[in-house]
Amino acid sequence: MTLISLTGVNKHFADYHALRDIELDIREGEFFSLLGPSGCGKTTLLRVIAGFEDPDTGSLRIDGSGMAGVGPNLRPTNMVFQSYAIFPHLTVAENVGFGLRRSEMSRADKARAVEAALEMVGLSGYGARAANALSGGQRQRVALARALILKPKVLLLDEPLSALDKKIREQMQVELMKLQREVGITFILVTHDQEEALVMSDRIAVMFEGGIGQLDDPETLYRRPRSKRVAGFIGMMNFLRGQVSATGAEIDVAVEGLGRCRVPAEQAPGGVAAGPVTIGIRPETLSLLFEGERTDRMEVAGRVDEVVYYGDMTYYDVAVEGIEKPLTLSMKNLIGRPVLDVGMPTRVAWDERSLVLLGR
Amino acid sequence: MKGLRVYAIAYLVFLYAPIALLPLFAFNDADIIAFPLSGATTRWFAELTQSASLLDAARNSLIIAATTAVLSTVLGVCAARAASMADWPLKRPMLGLIMLPLVLPEIIVAVSLLVLAVQTFGLGLSNTTIIAAHTLICMPFSIAVLNGAFQNLDPALEEAALDLGETRPSAFRLVILPLVMPGIISSLLISFTISLDEFIIAFFLSGANPTMPVYIWGLLRFPGQLPVVMALGTILVALSIVLLSLAEIMRRRGLRRAGLKDRGGFL
Numbered sequence: 297m298t299l300i301s302l303t304g305v306n307k308h309f310a311d312y313h314a315l316r317d318i319e320l321d322i323r324e325g326e327f328f329s330l331l332g333p334s335g336c337g338k339t340t341l342l343r344v345i346a347g348f349e350d351p352d353t354g355s356l357r358i359d360g361s362g363m364a365g366v367g368p369n370l371r372p373t374n375m376v377f378q379s380y381a382i383f384p385h386l387t388v389a390e391n392v393g394f395g396l397r398r399s400e401m402s403r404a405d406k407a408r409a410v411e412a413a414l415e416m417v418g419l420s421g422y423g424a425r426a427a428n429a430l431s432g433g434q435r436q437r438v439a440l441a442r443a444l445i446l447k448p449k450v451l452l453l454d455e456p457l458s459a460l461d462k463k464i465r466e467q468m469q470v471e472l473m474k475l476q477r478e479v480g481i482t483f484i485l486v487t488h489d490q491e492e493a494l495v496m497s498d499r500i501a502v503m504f505e506g507g508i509g510q511l512d513d514p515e516t517l518y519r520r521p522r523s524k525r526v527a528g529f530i531g532m533m534n535f536l537r538g539q540v541s542a543t544g545a546e547i548d549v550a551v552e553g554l555g556r557c558r559v560p561a562e563q564a565p566g567g568v569a570a571g572p573v574t575i576g577i578r579p580e581t582l583s584l585l586f587e588g589e590r591t592d593r594m595e596v597a598g599r600v601d602e603v604v605y606y607g608d609m610t611y612y613d614v615a616v617e618g619i620e621k622p623l624t625l626s627m628k629n630l631i632g633r634p635v636l637d638v639g640m641p642t643r644v645a646w647d648e649r650s651l652v653l654l655g656r
Numbered sequence: 657m658k659g660l661r662v663y664a665i666a667y668l669v670f671l672y673a674p675i676a677l678l679p680l681f682a683f684n685d686a687d688i689i690a691f692p693l694s695g696a697t698t699r700w701f702a703e704l705t706q707s708a709s710l711l712d713a714a715r716n717s718l719i720i721a722a723t724t725a726v727l728s729t730v731l732g733v734c735a736a737r738a739a740s741m742a743d744w745p746l747k748r749p750m751l752g753l754i755m756l757p758l759v760l761p762e763i764i765v766a767v768s769l770l771v772l773a774v775q776t777f778g779l780g781l782s783n784t785t786i787i788a789a790h791t792l793i794c795m796p797f798s799i800a801v802l803n804g805a806f807q808n809l810d811p812a813l814e815e816a817a818l819d820l821g822e823t824r825p826s827a828f829r830l831v832i833l834p835l836v837m838p839g840i841i842s843s844l845l846i847s848f849t850i851s852l853d854e855f856i857i858a859f860f861l862s863g864a865n866p867t868m869p870v871y872i873w874g875l876l877r878f879p880g881q882l883p884v885v886m887a888l889g890t891i892l893v894a895l896s897i898v899l900l901s902l903a904e905i906m907r908r909r910g911l912r913r914a915g916l917k918d919r920g921g922f923l
Contacts, residue, residue, distance in 0.1 A: 368818045369822055370821075381810055383816070384835065
């Protein structure tokens with residue numbers, strides 16, 4: 297069921313067009329992400345939903361009610377700010393209970409609600425501490441508890457993990473997902489980190505320059521990006537030039553360096569027409585063939601141009617005749633599998649089904 | 657390097673030695689202000705309390721300083737708050753104009769206010785005229801202190817309060833006010849001190865009731881009164897030092913409360 301619906305939303309700041317004709321439905325109970333580079337309008341969109349910015353045109357409905365003229369204090373939304381915005385002059389418990397000030401609950405009930413909220417985010421017993429004495433991860437939990445104690449219909453998260461170090465960030469990703477499943481509240485996450493969005497979201501809207509480039513579930517977004525831009529923003533992608541000669545259930549395309557291929561139509565999610573086309577190949581769908589190794593896939597000869605060793609994986613750049621940029625591919629470092637050196641000749645196995653046609 | 661150190665020490669001596677003479681002669685048991693000193697006494701301080709006209713001047717000064725402090729701080733809060741918000745038309749020139757009295761010669765301000773009050777509005781000179789003028793010259797200091805307090809605030813704090821159900825006025829009261837309170841106290845103390853010590857404007861604009869500095873200036877015509885002036889001066893200097901120290905302590909506490917690093921203050 298649709299919980300939030302935006303229609304024809306535009307927002308300008310002076311001569312900067314922050315949101316362009318946003319049409320978006322967000323479902324009840326889903327973990328939704330707004331993903332995009334900085335300046336793409338994702339935070340503005342979140343602030344429009346929260347009520348901190350009014351759209352210039354278009355309408356926003358939350359749970360069936362129009363939000364025009366409704367202030368942030370009266371919307372069924374709560375927000376976790378990028379800076380967490382923990383009130384520094386209050387204790388942890390006073391911070392978490394701040395939103396209950398206007399509730400008619402008894403003092404004892406409020407105290408219980410605060411304790412329950414702290415427990416939910418794993419901060420039981422921290423209530424009496426000064427908010428300033430907390431670590432980054434703890435501040436984030438306080439911000440979460442403070443927002444969730446009001447049982448909002450929507451929790452808005454503005455880059456909540458960007459200030460944390462990598463380890464804590466990955467741990468918080470998992471905790472946020474669990475928490476969302478537990479409370480069943482719709483979460484809307486703003487992030488520039490594609491991995492974070494892929495890990496946590498049910499659906500992702502990728503935004504560029506104020507508009508939505510693609511809205512899909514993480515797997516579709518990763519496997520079948522509809523444009524070169526989306527493909528380049530999400531994960532790593534090799535881009536090759538090609539020429540489409542026939543379309544239909546199978547697309548007939550000549551790919552630089554790889555020759556003629558027949559690609560199923562679903563591999564062109566953004567549609568395709570005869571003529572020049574950009575083809576995307578994910579690094580993990582390519583593999584190196586080691587000496588004497590045979591494959592039933594297609595293969596092409598090349599030379600190792602660059603080796604980047606990550607421990608669990610090795611990324612190779614392989615120069616292939618007829619392809620302008622070397623192909624990037626990733627190999628798991630299995631036992632007994634050698635790591636090749638720069639300059640060694642090799643063969644690359646590839647598959648027609650892993651090509652994605654991305655328009656021009 | 658050594659030359660610089662000598663210079664710095666000489667600089668401080670020239671700056672503060674005359675002030676150090678005040679308490680020295682205030683406690684000196686002699687009618688004339690000259691070395692050698694001739695024994696300690698507190699009689700000049702005792703004499704102070706005997707003078708009705710002095711007590712009047714003191715009361716006047718306190719009323720003026722307190723009123724000025726409140727007015728200048730309230731207006732300063734409004735200005736600093738406006739300055740901390742998003743850009744609005746003419747924001748910079750307007751804030752610049754408010755800060756201008758900081759560098760305007762006081763005698764010019766005094767003369768023009770005298771002309772304005774007496775010639776243009778036909779007002780009599782009273783404490784009110786001095787309060788108005790003192791508010792004008794204290795405002796830049798208030799704003800300088802309060803600007804720091806407001807600008808250090810994360811704008812998300814107010815938004816968080818709104819998001820959690822508060823209105824703009826209640827968010828201001830519950831979140832912003834407590835966080836800028838040290839700045840407000842600091843501004844009150846600084847304006848109070850400036851008004852208390854100010855001479856030129858008070859001299860031009862005071863009516864029948866002089867303020868303390870004006871009264872002291874009057875005493876200087878009587879050489880026999882000089883030790884009493886020294887005693888009074890000692891009290892004023894001590895009071896100023898205490899108030900300004902308090903102001904600085906409050907400012908630093910404010911920064912700590914907001915969890916921020918000290919980036920150099922007003923004092």
